[in-house]
Amino acid sequence: MEKKIFREFLEKKGCKFTKERAAILSEVFSNHGHFDPEDLFSKIREKEAKASRASVYRTLQLLLECGLVEQVERIDKHAHYEHTFGHKHHDHLICLRCGKVIQLFSEKLEKLQESLCKKENFRCVSHTLEMKGYCEKCGSKGRK
Amino acid sequence: MEKKIFREFLEKKGCKFTKERAAILSEVFSNHGHFDPEDLFSKIREKEAKASRASVYRTLQLLLECGLVEQVERIDKHAHYEHTFGHKHHDHLICLRCGKVIQLFSEKLEKLQESLCKKENFRCVSHTLEMKGYCEKCGSKGRK
DNA sequence: ATTGTAATTGAGAATCAATCTCAACATAAA
DNA sequence: TTTATGTTGAGATTGATTCTCAATTACAAT
Incomplete structure (x- = not known):
């Protein structure tokens, strides 16, 4: 579902739905807590499907843009996110x-x-x- | 007034009210907009009373602690502050x-x-x- | 005033998240 | 297949913030 949304967003933007982006998306939606880019990167690294740190940051940007992810305020000083599709x-x-x-x-x-x-x-x-x-x-x- | 508050806070904490801290405090309260540490540092640099970048950051921390200053959300990614004493x-x-x-x-x-x-x-x-x-x-x- | 001591300072180094670079690679249309 | 355009990753770079540490200062007690 979120996959469909993301894919369509990318298409509209003239971008491609690559396997790296797919891997990042699925990791983002694989559980419900807050996360930061570094978390995300290392979790992805553990799996077969890999993506670089740069791609993690870039994809997060895209996910923000299309509203699948929101930036959450931070206790410490670096960025935290949560996925929002399917949540109020x-x-x-x-x-x-x-x-x-x-x-x-x-x-x-x-x-x-x-x-x-x-x-x-x-x-x-x-x-x-x-x-x-x-x-x-x-x-x-x-x-x- | 804010000077008194800060001084008492420092005293209670076993810290000293130095001329650098005084300079930073007065700069923070010298006008009412938002500011960031770098702004603050360069404005202080222009005056006779000087303080280092390190002191600016350290003092800002203290001002947060005693509630004279609050951290404001950022449009870009670095920290912004505003003084709050005397403001609702x-x-x-x-x-x-x-x-x-x-x-x-x-x-x-x-x-x-x-x-x-x-x-x-x-x-x-x-x-x-x-x-x-x-x-x-x-x-x-x-x-x- | 002088001294002792604990806090403070500043310059520059270090850290660390985030971004950028760019050559190699993929993808889709022509 | 050729072309054009988007994407990737490793590592370099940036830039804000924090740390280091020797020199300095404030303050209380002599």
Whole structure:
């Protein structure tokens, strides 16, 4: 399914659906957590189907472009991603102590955001809400 | 005022309020836009009061820790900051075409976020809402 | 003032994610 | 098959950020 979407996107763009891109796509959709490019690269390296680091970065860019993947805010400083096809948009609560990420969705929140954009005549194409703090388990233990 | 806060924070931490830190602090509060470490460094370099790049980065870290400065989401990939003392919290609309940043505050939104955190027993210490899209001027012109 | 000591500084080196280069390779249409 | 165009990977490059460490400074105690 995501394969079809990606293939069509590439076609429309005059690009090719190569085996490297296929391998990267399938790895991206092979599980549901967040990942970073280096993760992705090394997981791909372990399999028969290989791709270079450069291709991983390039393909990630394409996946962002066609909306199959979104960039997620970072606890540390490098980029994190998650695939989004088949998932509803959601926001994140990020625990500063244990790194746990809680996903969250609120229809009310989405609506409110929309209306705020409208007020500014801003055409929103994506948004990120990230709340950092302490999760239930870590909450009582205070700060880092 | 922010000077007092910073000084007390440093003291509590067993650190010193040096002239370099003072220079950096005052530069950070000398105007109200976003900035990045390199900006800050070069502006400081132009003045009599100097500080090294290393000190800029180190001091920025301290300013984050004590809450005088917040990290803002990035359009490109490097870190941006803004000082926050004396400002209400606000969110950002970021134009993907011209880079314009519109600040935004909604009491309703804040309240809603709070209640979502409470539902998850999450103690939120900071949050960032960033909506990316096209501003009024750029909106009609479509995508990059 | 002087001294002791622990924090701080700056210049440049080091790190590290991300991007770029470019020659060799694939793919599809003519 | 030829041609044109897109793609690949290894390694080099970039560029922001962090680290190193000897020299310096601030501050409290003499």
